[in-house]
Amino acid sequence: MTSPSNTAAGCAAPDQSAPLPAGVDLTRETVITGIVSTASGEAVAGAYVRLLDGSGEFTAEVVTSPEGAFRFFAAPGSWTLRALSRGGNGEVIVDATVGVNEVGLSVAPA
Amino acid sequence: MSRDTALVSADWAEQNLDTPGIVFVEVDEDTTAYDGGHIPGAIKIDWKKDLQDPVRRDFVNQEQFGALLSERGIKNDDVVVLYGGNNNWFAAYAYWYFKLYGHGDVKLLDGGRKKWELDARPYTKDVPVREKTSYTASAPDLSIRAFRDEVVQAIGVKNLVDVRSPDEFAGRLLAPAHLPQEQSQRGGHIPTAISVPWSKAANEDGTFKSDEELAKIYGEAGLDGSKDTIAYCRIGERSSHTWFVLKELLGQQNVKNYDGSWTEYGSLIGVPIALGDEPGKA
Numbered sequence A: 001m002t003s004p005s006n007t008a009a010g011c012a013a014p015d016q017s018a019p020l021p022a023g024v025d026l027t028r029e030t031v032i033t034g035i036v037s038t039a040s041g042e043a044v045a046g047a048y049v050r051l052l053d054g055s056g057e058f059t060a061e062v063v064t065s066p067e068g069a070f071r072f073f074a075a076p077g078s079w080t081l082r083a084l085s086r087g088g089n090g091e092v093i094v095d096a097t098v099g100v101n102e103v104g105l106s107v108a109p110a
Numbered sequence B: 001m002s003r004d005t006a007l008v009s010a011d012w013a014e015q016n017l018d019t020p021g022i023v024f025v026e027v028d029e030d031t032t033a034y035d036g037g038h039i040p041g042a043i044k045i046d047w048k049k050d051l052q053d054p055v056r057r058d059f060v061n062q063e064q065f066g067a068l069l070s071e072r073g074i075k076n077d078d079v080v081v082l083y084g085g086n087n088n089w090f091a092a093y094a095y096w097y098f099k100l101y102g103h104g105d106v107k108l109l110d111g112g113r114k115k116w117e118l119d120a121r122p123y124t125k126d127v128p129v130r131e132k133t134s135y136t137a138s139a140p141d142l143s144i145r146a147f148r149d150e151v152v153q154a155i156g157v158k159n160l161v162d163v164r165s166p167d168e169f170a171g172r173l174l175a176p177a178h179l180p181q182e183q184s185q186r187g188g189h190i191p192t193a194i195s196v197p198w199s200k201a202a203n204e205d206g207t208f209k210s211d212e213e214l215a216k217i218y219g220e221a222g223l224d225g226s227k228d229t230i231a232y233c234r235i236g237e238r239s240s241h242t243w244f245v246l247k248e249l250l251g252q253q254n255v256k257n258y259d260g261s262w263t264e265y266g267s268l269i270g271v272p273i274a275l276g277d278e279p280g281k282a
Helices: B010-015 B032-036 B062-072 B086-100 B112-118 B148-153 B166-170 B211-220 B238-249 B261-265
Strands: A030-038 A048-052 A058-063 A069-074 A077-085 A088-096 A099-107 B022-028 B043-046 B079-083 B105-109 B159-162 B229-232 B255-257
Touching: A030 A077, A030 A088, A048 A069, A058 A069, A069 A077, A077 A099, A077 B112, A088 A099, B022 B032, B022 B086, B043 B062, B079 B086, B079 B112, B086 B105, B086 B112, B086 B238, B105 B112, B148 B229, B148 B261, B159 B238, B211 B238, B229 B238, B229 B261, B238 B255
Parallel strands: A030 A099, B022 B043, B022 B079, B079 B105, B159 B229, B229 B255
Antiparallel strands: A030 A069, A048 A058, A048 A077, A077 A088
16 A cells, blocks of 8 residues: 555554554545654654645644554545654655555654 | 733743642543653543533533532632643643633643653653632633634634644545544535644644744734634634634734534535635635
8 A cells, every 4th residue: 555665664564553443444544554663673652743744734643652653544645744752753755545554654863 | 811821831830830729730632641641740631521511512511610620629719730632732622611711820831741741851640639629610701702603604704714734624634634534524614714724833842833923824824913713623622722822822802712613514504615725705
């Protein structure tokens, strides 16, 4: 579902990302999900991940789970994911399509 | 109101955690956040369980609000400092309730949980015990609450400010993107509403932008200072954030929050809806 350019090193395996609530129709929803990690691959819990639209405008924000996972329900198109954490920030662009889009997002000190 | 009376910084808060007469209150959509760690001494209010009527589609009335604050141990003359997750959306919503029911001194903690956490300030899991009080809520101040008929009549007349994301404004998304998109109401916005996403008013760390920056943002978006203003979003929490900016930080007169917001408006039979990125015509 995700084009290769979006799949950063250390991209999470599907079973590590946030479980989908029952009743979510994956033929209609565009789910963007993944793990925030440090450069050394350590998951970052409690990071703030924001979803920015094609014009860079804020669309939504979530806090990562204890396993570092985040999840958005978006729409097909180009989005930017930006993470803020005590250990640094990071961002990645994703071209999302209907279904589950797995994205790795790493943070590093500025 | 102004920034000096309505807003406190994280530094101020940390210095006043033990000051008698100041009560910190965390307000969240997801109250597991509080349970996992909160500002020392803070009590919690659950946006849904505590602040919504369990049966009717409305929020708690004057008696219910008084009973809630009595049970939580808040006095009429306490200084209440509200904060929460989601960039203070629900804390701003609660702030609006406290104002609506006439609380004397209520403030918002700039940046809420996010700023507190990014600063690595202390959290605790200890839940404080507060003695019950006898809190008396005032009759609701309806000069800050808009209802649907007034909103329909405001099309092309008053400032309508849609504070949702551009994609929700245009009708491309029906809910904020951290929620599933299947909804019963139609997509789009109230005709003639200007689009100023709530997030324009906040820095990345959740703190509010400066008064100068804020005045510029709403001025450039076409907010007419000579007209009354109604802010709305999907369920009224993000628009409380913008209501706070316009009324409490910038000191504009006659600003109302339409808490019915898009979940009500987008479900009404027969009202006009505009699609796309432009405000549209009355």
